[in-house]
Amino acid sequence: MDNIIMNKKLLSLTISVIFLSNNAYSESDFLAIIKPDKNLYLFEEVNIDDGTDTDNDGLTDYEEIREGTDPNNPDTDNDGLEDGEEVDLGTNPNNPDSDGDGITDGEEINNGSNPNDSDSPVVGGGTDTDGDGLTDGEENNNHGTDPNNPDTDGDGINDGEEVANGT
Structure with a gap:
């Protein structure tokens, strides 16, 4: 039981305090106080x-x-x-x-x-993520191949070799 002084009078009451984070639905968090009379009081914008x-x-x-x-x-x-x-x-x-x-x-x-x-x-595009000999920028901007898959079409020949051979 908590003792609270209000207007110079000692009040004895039990309250429940609940912090609710509602970040999935809004930008606000809430503080809820449930008093013994079962009323729920919400206070918005609690910043901890x-x-x-x-x-x-x-x-x-x-x-x-x-x-x-x-x-x-x-x-x-x-x-x-x-x-x-x-x-x-x-x-x-x-x-x-x-x-x-x-x-x-x-x-x-x-x-x-x-x-x-x-x-x-990809402006610079110097990275070759999949190691096929083509930069990620070349694959994305020029060839339409996947910069994360060395053999985009799955034919057993890597993209870099296909581009070099014109196939």
Whole structure:
């Protein structure tokens, strides 16, 4: 039983305090207090963020919990971009390839592409993810082959050899 002083009078009552995180549906968290009369009182915009950023990725631990990222790992999805940078860029810090084009968000940023647009060209594109002799940029921009599969058409000849042979 908690004792509460209100208007200079000692009140004895039991209350239940519940913190509800509703981040799947809104930007607000709620504090709910259930009084002995069974009435439920909701208080919106409860902020418990103390500013701690354990992994130094630019998001506080509280923000990481709200985003569903790991407050102890600066790059939750291991795409080469820190979680805070991804939130700033509008990419998904829980998905290494936000636009689903087969190139990680970090690689797209490093090569001058837009990680939120699957049709954006890879400008630099010097990386050869699948080791077939074609850069990812060449595969995406020039040949229509998969930069993550060395033999896109599955015929037993890697994409680089096919391009070199004109087949």
